[in-house]
Amino acid sequence: MPKNYKTKTVDIPLIPLRGISIFPYMVIHFDVGREKSIMALEEAMLEEQLVFLTTQMDPEIDIPVEGDFYNVGTICKVKQMLKLPGNTIRVLVEGISRAKISEIYQTEPFFRAKLKEIVYSDVLKEDKDIDATMRLVMDTFEEYVNVGNKVSGEILVTLADIDEPSRFADTVAANIVLKPVQKQQILEVFDPKERLEEIYRILLEEIEVLEIEKKINIRVKKQVNKIQKEYYLREQMKAIQRELGEDEVIADEIDEYREKLSKLKLPKEVTEKISKEIDRLSRMSPSSAEGGVIRTYLDNFFALPWGKETKDKLDIKLAESILDEDHFGLEKVKERIIEYLAVRTISKSMKGPILCLVGPPGVGKTSIAKSVARSLNRKFVRVSLGGVRDEAEIRGHRRTYVGAIPGRIINAIKEVKTKNPVFLFDEIDKMASDFRGDPASAMLEVLDPEQNKDFTDHYMEVPFDLSKVLFITTANSLSTIPRPLLDRMEVIQISGYTEEEKLKIGRIYLLPKQLKENGLTEDFLQISDETLREVINKYTRESGVRNFERTIGKICRKAAKKKVEDKDLSLVRVNKQNLEKFLGKPMFRYQLATEAPEVGTVTGLAWTAVGGDTLTIEIGTMKGNGKLELTGQLGNVMKESARAGMSYIRSISDKYNIDENFYKEKDIHVHIPEGAIPKDGPSAGVTMATAILSALSNIPVRGDLAMTGEITLRGKVLPVGGIKEKVLAANRAGIKTIILPEENKRDLDEIPENVKKKLKFVLVSNMEQVLEEALVRNEEN
Template sequence: MSKNFKFKEHTLTLIPLRGLAVFPYMVLHFDVGREKSINALEEAMVEEQLIFLTSQKEAEIDIPTTEDFYHVGTICKIKQMLKLPGDTIRVLVEGVSRAKIKEIIDEEPYFRAILEEAEYEQDDERDKETEALMRSVMDAFEEYVNTGNKITPEVLLTLSDIEEPSRFADTVASNMSLKPKQKQELLEIFDPKERLETIYAILLEEIEILEIEKTISLRVKKQVNRLQKEYYLREQLKAIQKELGEDEETLDEIEEYKEKLQKLKINKDVKEKIGKEIKRLSSMSSSSAESAVIRNYVDTFFSLPWNKESKDKLDIIEAQKILDEDHFGLEKVKERILEYLSIRKLAKSMKGPILCFVGPPGVGKTSIAKSVARAMNRKFVRVSLGGVRDEAEIRGHRRTYVGAIPGRIINAMKEVKTKNPVFLFDEIDKMASDFRGDPASAMLEVLDPEQNKEFTDHYMEIPFDLSKVLFITTANSLSTIPGPLRDRMEIIELSGYTEVEKLEIAKRHLVPKQIKEHNLEEGFVKMSDGTILDVITHYTRESGVRTLERTLGRLCRKAAKKYVEDPKLKQVRITSSNLEKYLGKHRFTYQKANEHPQVGIVTGLAWTPVGGDTLSIEVALMKGTGKLVLTGQLGDVMKESAQTGLSFIRSKVEELGLDEEFHKNTDIHIHIPEGAIPKDGPSAGITMATAVISALTGIAVRSDVAMTGEITLRGRVLPIGGLKEKTLAAHRAGIKKILVPKENEKDLDEIPQNIKKDLELVIVENMDEVMEHALVKKEEDKNEG
């Protein structure tokens, strides 16, 4: 076989080893005590951490010359250095490649030589003879391992994956128990094929010796009694452990723990506690179960970011730019984050706030938290609390339990590796409690800036500082969050997006994202603003934009299919006229205002989880015994509102010009359409009262007026919630005037300016004012006629 290696020159420092030989790809420890060798090591650390190791011919020589060591050895990479007592250094090296000395150029203060390193070329094809040799060596080595029982079978798995003849030969040689001269002999054979032949011969000889040893051992074992056998085995086990250097490794580990503990800047009591655990570990056998528990505990302790912080980026303009880039709208949230950054710039030691983003699904609560982390240059970590019902998930398990682990918070801090990340608790309103404890109660300490400075996990049992963390929580509803927990958080409400906001979000973020995800070219899908508005209005009904994103994704998929069918296609234009072709018939329609004033029909406003909506409340009068009939799946609160409105009307019979006995001889039926949908709440109080008054008096209600508000027995109008969403629904339905309770005047700031321009928002305090604006006056009635 032709030589498949060549030589390359290197200049490296050199250390002669006593009684040791290092093969390429071999990893081993050795101790260095001679001054010349220590100098060589220090120089090697400067020069790419490479060093040349060769064996002394005679191990007894203390100060070797160039004649006292072999001139073929191994170039090694220094992996680890550890100072031991008595000016000795323990070194961990890995063999890289064999080399021979061409010339010694320095002998003081350390050996330095020009080397010729063997570089092996990868054969395109291994010849049959080499293949056969490798198989023979593999078979012989497997027999050697099985006969000797001194080498772990895992080595065979490693060997089976090696294809290069040179590496295969060196790995086999490094795992055999050979005399130093035999090892050196193998090192000096550069040709892999020749080396394999030599190894094969040595293996056959060793197997024969091992067979004889095995026979002798069996003969001796039969002659000893049970006690002698146990003593023999114990002594043998000790000898094996000593040979493998297990005791030394445990000692190194303990020293490493002590060094790490010394460097940490932490509480004195904590240092003492961990010091005791390390001391316990050092006095235990490495094979005991308890030592594994302590080792895991100490490892967890050292993996926590006790002193590591990421540096905050406190550039307000840059932060504003990042927040605007990632999200359209959400002004309250952005303003609060910029306030926090401003204060951080002035007061470095300020504790992190606890923010709670509350809003319907899909409005960007989770994604804004990621943007906050990016704007502040902090690490981001998210923990979902949906369905968590075990307190140990938050606080961890005590170490007395088998398989105990820290809670989610300590685990997250361990992974993020800084003590001041942006920490998101997603879906905090979805936590539950059962016999395993109440996780919401465990969160009280975490989300309290006064207490979380010393958060104590059950597993760690030592305080960890969470005060630098910026905690953000998200929730769809505040009603399921316990009061004490809600009290600890700064609530920031995120209302649903208006159609204009959804349009901007779609243009800036959703359409480009979907085009990129579907691997389409920019500008391939063309949609006008009107088309996107049609998608928003007729194919989605939500507060957020998740369904909108999915719907736009559908359009992109249709466009991608068209391109695959016709690769010459340059652009797909989607318009309002061909939208049904892509998405089918309109899924949603919105109720429009009545064209003409009508008697007994009033437009009310309602809040739903996916935004506002209009309700057309109808009243019919029939001769009867004074019954009040309510239909349309109304809840108890809504029924009580109707009763209250009727009592108010009865108290105003004379002023309204009604028959005093109407409540005895007239049945009143109030119906709210879309009867399959449950409805509840007090905000339709004035709407139902107005509809009944209109029906009883015969005066029509203006078709362009909508109203919302709770009614009292005295006719006062009380405040309601969800005014922004209700106003948007009225605007969509073509309403021109909205009657709003006086106490909701403070909420008018939330309504977008472009909506306010098109609507007349009238503040009302009592039913007299409602009737003044809602009922058609006689002159208008004549005109209508």
Template sequence: MNENIVFREHTMTLIPLRGLAIFPYMVLHFDVGREKSINALEEAMVSEQLIFLTSQKEAEIDIPTVDDFYHVGTICKIKQMLKLPGDTIRVLVEGVSRARLREVIQEEPYFKAVLEEVEYLEEAEPDKETEALMRSVMDAFEEYVNVGSKVTPEILLTISDIEEPDRFCDTVAANMNLKPKQKQDILEIFDPKERLERLYEILLEEIEILEIEKNINMRVKKQVNRLQKEYYLREQLKAIQKELGEDEEALDEIDEYKERLVKMKIPKEIKEKIEKEIKRLTSMSSSSAEAAVIRNYVDTFFSLPWDKETKDKLEIKDAQKILDEDHFGLEKVKERILEYLSIRKLAKSMKGPILCFVGPPGVGKTSIAKSIARAMNRKFVRVSLGGVRDEAEIRGHRRTYVGAIPGRIINAIKEVKSKNPVFLFDEIDKMASDFRGDPASAMLEVLDPEQNKEFTDHYMEIPFDLSKVLFITTANSLSTIPGPLRDRMEIIELSGYTEMEKLEIAKRHLLPKQIKEHSLAEGFVKIPDKTMLDIINYYTRESGVRTLERTLGKLCRKAAKSYVENPKLNMVKVTSANLEKYLGKHRYSYQMVAEKPQVGIVTGLAWTAVGGETLSIEVALMAGSGKLVLTGQLGDVMKESAQAGLSFIRSKAKELKIDDEFHKNMDIHIHIPEGAIPKDGPSAGITMATAVISALTGVPARSDVAMTGEITLRGRVLEIGGLKEKALAAHRAGIKTVLIPKENEKDIDEIPHNVRRALKIIPVETMDEVLENILTAEDDKEDKNEN
């Protein structure tokens, strides 16, 4: 503490101030309304007219306690009191000296406290360091006044005449726009030199902030002036262009918009909205960015086919002929399209159906949509939805975004210039969702015949009628399509082609197309039916015909090379004998049935994405502790089916003449070959159970019988899917008899006639019926005789 500072004790009333701080030598007026503060004022006036003023820590507190105000403040002389309406008193005070609170001796009806008044002993002259600080503060305060322009410059003259450091510092602080906390920091420093240092620090910070504020204000002002100048120049330019006739093109464009709008047959609300946009365009400069946005919007509006549509070709025979020309098979699809055309012929206002073609890749889902458009004499438009994640892809972006465009639907309708095209949404099951929205949900309105009459794109913001559009969607699987979306569509399943269908497609469409694409003469490549079937069976494994088409393309390239090497060549004939020369070794081999029955081996049937397959399920028994080992990369459902089958066998052990204790002293290993390929599903349940029973009883299973069906713990055989593909696989493998669940009898009609004739299909309800048809005494004896 400075040796020149002494403290003198006083007792006087106290008033806490809200949001105010007062310095010595400072004159200030403020209003007093709190009852306790008024009592304190009245008491002070009776005595020496001195009062102790300090600041509250929180201005919001209405009834402060001792802990709610600072303990360092200023002793002030009351100069004047004026009563205002509403029991409020306006007080004018002058700061006398600093003081610190030692003790509050009374709180009611007003605060009364014992204070220690700060007094400074007279000094001859301030030391050099103090003098330097005062000059630095003075220079900084001058800069503060010049930069801030919130303090009158006349105050500088008053302050420059003050020589006492204490008074100088307080006067500067009193004339600055500081926060109450900053003022309190200065007030609590008793040593003048320390106070000068702190004040100088605050001044430098405030100057820096004021400089930044000044720069911002200048920049904003400059920007406003520039915009005003640009507006003025643009108006001048506009007037000059009009005078010179250079803006006539833009005016002609607006007149053209108005004429086209008058001729259009559209709802009144839409017409009013476009009129408003054209009016906005009229009042803008043609070179402004906003005018370009409006022009693009109006151009998009006029390019939409509001009243343009193609006339449907409703001759059923002609449509049937076109569909048959383009595609072999696909009877369900063709029948549905002909039904739609028949109804259109009777009812002109029918809404377009929403068809969903579901099936494996390459079966002609996309190409049949093109054929439908051709058969109906409609425009065709295709939008691929594979990988679409952004909802704006469907509904468009709002015009508030820079570079906003309509969604894919409106854009496609605009390009095709018809309001009733055949619209194909390809790969609808491949849509995804993320933080940008859920495009599948955006499709709900599009694919709902009750809602799409007023489809609203975010960019256009006006309804467009999609009810006359024939929407077709394609998917490989229904499982990934959300339920509400699937519910809006009519599902038509396209299963894989049979060998004979592939043969016909290859002969009628694929081979002629590849010969033409490779610039070969018609009929230059000859492939007999037997060779074509070898290509189908041994070089392609698919439900569709894409790989088959590529393979035929490879043959045509080989033929083209042969022709270039020998121009005299008239024809290239591909036979089973020279097939390997052109295509190499067989890529696939189909497992044929074993020649004789075997114990513990049963043929099952499975469905895959590329068609049906036969599964040879093998069972081996080993001495052990009752473990069940499953191999062949089986899924959880398939493993559970094996467990269910084993439980059924244990429950029927006596009837099957199997040792009751087999599950304790024997390990059972079930293996399904082609272990690298994942397998799942419940339809191999009866096959695995039969194989285990064959192994446990030692009775061979017939090799010419295949089966499919889910098993229950009671031995019931439940319904399965993919019967057509499984039957085709059985036929291809040389199977004579197929056991199917009784509930699948309804699906037998889907199996091609030639396959149905070649197979003996036996519906079964229980495992007893399955065992009767595959484990027989005759087979057992025959097997023993052969051994």
């Protein structure tokens, strides 16, 4: 047993307490309600007013037995007792000293125990280690009081007057907010020095916890204060607005925006951005210019169809019938749309393809896009890109600019109110670029299935998914479309219509449409097929049928005028004999092939934006110094083809009895009539070479023959484009034989069978074969 305390035996009543730990020198009151505890109190009052108080291990136990409470407790003196209603006694006690149970020899009608009371000697006051520890505890406890604000600062004054180590330690322990188990641990440390060290350790831990609590408390208070401040300011703003006569319109508008945002399933970053914009608007005066900008932005944002789609009508048979009903021919386009529908039927996740319909004007590129939308049961939207030269037209303007608006794409999607329409970019080959940017480059993201799921408009500044959109673009020529943009599209070539196709289109589609538009019936106006054919050949010259439709409309208007002038008129017949009365003199004539062979004159074939055409190449030779004259508005490529043909003729001049010095002694003039029309391209190379050779050798060329192909210096014939259009033009001009490059054999599949039957095709790979077929040799030659 240590020298700094001793024990003495005491026999007094025992009371177990629930949830309370009592230290020596501590004055406390509590309520006693258990019968055993009341009887123990009464017994104590009959003796020396002493009672042993210890803590129950489990406060939930109502009737404790030996072993349910701790062995170490405090001997207390009962100072006051007060009976309360309900057989409860409120008792005031003062702790005297700690003690340990030696033996509980009585359990009924109350607990009574023999105890070992701990008594301390005064020698501890002189111990320097204990004195230093007391000072540390005092300083730390003072910090605990200041940080926690859980203990009154007056206790510090009381502690300053206590110099007995045990009493000092117990007073500090009694004023620390601890759990009963922790207090019991301190109570069971009998040695004052060890107890002071334990209290010091607990104080340091509690101060650390209190510091964390304080930080959390400050943070939470700041948050609460911010919310309260915002609420207060909003209420003030509402009051000001009411005074200004603006009522709660703004508040209702803000609530409406927030409600709309909560209903949309958007990515987290988009939701956060729009929430910030709404918050900014709520803090602004409704009359401010910035408030108007934000309101316009939010209106545009919520007008977009973020989650709205139309359901595809995945019926292939119905789609085929709709496409056939609206358009005659165009088999490749129809086939591609049916393929898309078939894949969509199997796979719901397929991205929308990007189709580029390329062909001359008036063949139905734009109208077929509408039919595709109808066959898919989708909304249709059209944006014309002809002449667009500002990149902001596509991507929109930054909101920092006055009058900024979204780009055409987002605007169109907003108007159509669905995120999966059929979207037509008309005339994509007519875009231009200048100092305001390159719109074709801006289109790269739009027309890339891998990128357009996150298309970001400069005005909206949030990504919008365009991957469900079926993009269709139209162009007259691929040559002006930038290569990277062309690479993103699936090109479908649409060639011009044949005369027979135009006749059927006019009879089935155009004539009924114009009759209806002009208020006439089929019984009143009758036009024969021969008359329609005459209109096609002499009054319209085009690959498509746009002018053909206008001309039919003109006939209908003339007939309507007759009906108004003569109300008794019941029938108007239009035929070849009276066609000029309706349309005037024929506007076009087709150059017909001459049967007789001619020297220095060859029929060539050309492709134009409005279809195919025939070219008569004429060669004139005269004495001179070897000058080559080229007229008829020829482009650089065509001029180079003529020079290449000249060089080839020089290499074979001996075979055709041509003077080997002709390039020094003769001037050669190459002329292509219709000089007002620019002409270019390499496809007239073989034609010019044949014509020059014919003029120099004086060998005539067949008049019922036409040719096309590019020539090389060694006399090779290379393939060219536009074969279908060129063949149709040759057929129209009465040509019987067509010379084509060998590699263009694959293009013959596109030519209608009824045209093929009328023509003879000669496929060649070199100029020798061309000359063999074209030149008309007699015995003298």
